[in-house]
Amino acid sequence: MRVGEWAARWVPPGAVAAVWVYEGLVAKVLGARPDERAIVESVPVLGGAAAVVLVLIGLAEIALGGWVLTGWAPRTAAAVQTALLAGFNAGGLAFGGGHIAEPLNLVLHNVVLLVLAWLVALRRHR
Secondary structure, eight states: OHHHHHHHHHHHHHHHHHHHHIIIIIIIISSSOOHHHHHHHTOOGGGGGGHHHHHHHHHHHHHHHHHHHHTSHHHHHHHHHHHHHHOOOHHHHHGGGGGOSOHHHHHHHHHHHHHHHHHHHHHHHH
């Protein structure tokens, strides 16, 4: 496989996976983003479990990044990413909006991520 072919095959899913792994590992599991914790803590039903829930979300995001890299069931992976981001964005904006510095920026970045995720999924499904 030539370099161009390799890049076309692996860079797009690698980019999607990198976002999920960063958001899961660095932002949530390692706690490098206090705003993420504040958003989860603002969800009323979580109470004192917010820290545990945040780590569980982070682990799920890391796993999702791995799933994207495997190429297994790519449309299902894209659908799961869509559902998760819709839920995360809705919950974050509804409960933790005061902790999100630029809500429109958040939504725009996630829409771009989903566009790339679906392009990866549709390309791999052929």
